[in-house]
Amino acid sequence: MTETTALDHVDLADPQLFADPDHHGLFRRLRDHDPLHWNPEGVEPGFWSVTRYEDCLAVQKDSVTFSSAGTNVLGQQRWTGDEGSGRMLTHTDGRRHTELRQMVNQSFTPRAVAKLEPYLRSVIGHSLDRALEEGEVDFVDTVALLPIASIAALLGVPKEDWELLLGLTSAAFGSADRELQTSPDARVSAAVAHSRLLLYCQDLMDQRRVAPRDDLVTRLVEAQRDGLLSEEDAMLFFDLLLLGGNETTRHGAVGALLALIESPRQWELLRADRRLLNSAVAEVLRYVSPSKHVLRRAERDVELHGRRIEAGQDVAIWHFSANRDERAFPDPDVFDITRKPNAHLALGSGPHYCLGASLATLELGLYLDELCNRVASATVLAQPALLATSVINGYKHLRVRLLPA
Numbered sequence: 001m002t003e004t005t006a007l008d009h010v011d012l013a014d015p016q017l018f019a020d021p022d023h024h025g026l027f028r029r030l031r032d033h034d035p036l037h038w039n040p041e042g043v044e045p046g047f048w049s050v051t052r053y054e055d056c057l058a059v060q061k062d063s064v065t066f067s068s069a070g071t072n073v074l075g076q077q078r079w080t081g082d083e084g085s086g087r088m089l090t091h092t093d094g095r096r097h098t099e100l101r102q103m104v105n106q107s108f109t110p111r112a113v114a115k116l117e118p119y120l121r122s123v124i125g126h127s128l129d130r131a132l133e134e135g136e137v138d139f140v141d142t143v144a145l146l147p148i149a150s151i152a153a154l155l156g157v158p159k160e161d162w163e164l165l166l167g168l169t170s171a172a173f174g175s176a177d178r179e180l181q182t183s184p185d186a187r188v189s190a191a192v193a194h195s196r197l198l199l200y201c202q203d204l205m206d207q208r209r210v211a212p213r214d215d216l217v218t219r220l221v222e223a224q225r226d227g228l229l230s231e232e233d234a235m236l237f238f239d240l241l242l243l244g245g246n247e248t249t250r251h252g253a254v255g256a257l258l259a260l261i262e263s264p265r266q267w268e269l270l271r272a273d274r275r276l277l278n279s280a281v282a283e284v285l286r287y288v289s290p291s292k293h294v295l296r297r298a299e300r301d302v303e304l305h306g307r308r309i310e311a312g313q314d315v316a317i318w319h320f321s322a323n324r325d326e327r328a329f330p331d332p333d334v335f336d337i338t339r340k341p342n343a344h345l346a347l348g349s350g351p352h353y354c355l356g357a358s359l360a361t362l363e364l365g366l367y368l369d370e371l372c373n374r375v376a377s378a379t380v381l382a383q384p385a386l387l388a389t390s391v392i393n394g395y396k397h398l399r400v401r402l403l404p405a
C-alpha cells in the first residue's frame with residue numbers, strides 16, 4: 001500500500017484518533033504526501049483538510065471563498081444544524097461579522113485587557129500557592145479558574161459569582177473529550193447548568209438595563225437597544241465569550257507547564273531572563289496549539305494541489321499541523337522559547353483572528369512569570385492521557401508535584 005492510499009483510510013473526524021500521541025506523525029505524512037486530503041464520509045459527512053502552513057493561512061484569510069457562516073468546527077452540528085449559523089460572531093462573514101466584532105472590540109484591545117493585570121496575577125498566584133501547599137495536584141484543575149475569572153471580569157460578572165460561573169460553565173460544556181461528558185446523568189446536568197447560565201445572563205442584562213456600567217454585558221444590552229442583536233443573540237454572544245477563551249487558555253497553560261518540565265533548560269532560561277516572556281508565550285501557543293482546527297465551507301469551486309474543492313464542500317484548517325510544518329518552522333518539534341520569527345497560527349488569522357488574543361497572551365505571560373517566581377520544578381506523577389477530541393489539544397488530567405522556588 002502506498003503512503004497516499006494508507007492515508008485514504010484515515011478518519012480525521014474520529015475524536016479517538018487524537019488520543020494517540022502519534023497523531024503528529026500522521027499529520028506530518030499528510031503534509032508531505034496528501035496536502036489537500038479528502039476525508040470520505042465516516043463518523044460525519046466527507047470534508048477536505050489542509051495541513052500545510054501556507055495553505056492553512058491562505059484558506060483562513062480568504063473568507064469570501066471560504067465561509068464561516070455554517071459552522072466552524074467538525075462535529076454533529078454539521079448535519080443537525082448549528083444554532084449560531086449566520087448569527088454568532090464566529091458563524092458570520094463580511095458586513096455582519098464586522099458589525100458584531102466592532103460591537104465588542106474595544107473591550108479586547110491590549111490597553112483594555114492590561115487593566116486586568118494585577119487582578120489576574122493574584123488569581124494565578126493564589127492557584128499556584130494552593131497547589132504548592134497541596135504538593136500533588138491535577139494541574140488541569142489548578143489552572144481552571146484563570147480563564148473564567150478573566151472573561152468574567154470583562155463581562156462584568158461580580159467577583160462573588162465567579163466560582164458559580166466556573167461550576168456552571170464546567171457542568172454545561174465540560175470538556176471537549178467525549179469520555180468526560182457523555183454519561184446520561186452528565187448530559188442532563190449539562191442541560192440544566194446551561195439553562196441556569198442563560199438565566200444568569202438574562203438576569204445580569206436586566207440589571208444593566210437599569211444601571212449600565214463599563215462592561216461587556218452593558219454592551220450587549222446597548223446592542224439590543226440599537227437593534228443589532230435580539231435577546232437570544234445576546235445570550236449566544238455571552239455563551240461564546242465564556243467558551244471561546246476557556247478550554248483553549250486552560251490547556252495552553254497546562255501544555256506550557258508540561259513543555260517546561262520536558263525542557264528544563266528552557267525553564268531555566270526563562271527564569272533567568274523574563275525579557276523572553278513574550279517569545280515564550282508565542283512558542284507555547286505554537287508548540288501546544290490549544291485549538292486544533294477550524295472549519296470553512298467553499299463558496300465556489302477552487303483548485304488546490306491539482307484537486308478540486310467543490311462549492312458547498314467543507315474544508316478543515318488544521319492550524320496545529322501548520323504550527324509543526326517543517327516548511328515554516330525549523331525543528332518544529334523542538335520547544336524553543338527564543339524562536340524568531342514565530343508567526344504561528346494558534347490564534348487563527350484573517351477576519352476571524354482570535355478576538356481574545358491580547359487577553360490570552362496576557363494570561364499566559366502572567367502565568368509563565370508567576371510560575372517562574374513561585375515554582376522551582378515540577379514532576380509528572382502519571383503519564384497524562386490526551387483528550388480524545390479534534391477540537392482542543394489538551395490532557396484529561398496532569399498529575400504533578402510542584403516544588404516551591
Ligand code: HEM
Nearest residue numbers: 089090244245248249252291294347348352354355356360
Ligand atoms: C490560548 C488561548 C486561545 C486560543 C488558542 C484561541 C484560538 C482561537 C482561534 C484559532 C480562533 C479563530 C477561529 C476561526 O477562525 O474560526 C479564535 C477566535 C476567537 N476567539 Fe480565541 N483563542 C484563545 C483565547 C481566547 C480568549 C481568552 C477569548 C476571550 C473571550 C477568545 C475569544 C475568541 C472569539 C470570540 C473568537 C471569534 C472571533 C471571530 O470569529 O471574529 N479566545 N480563537
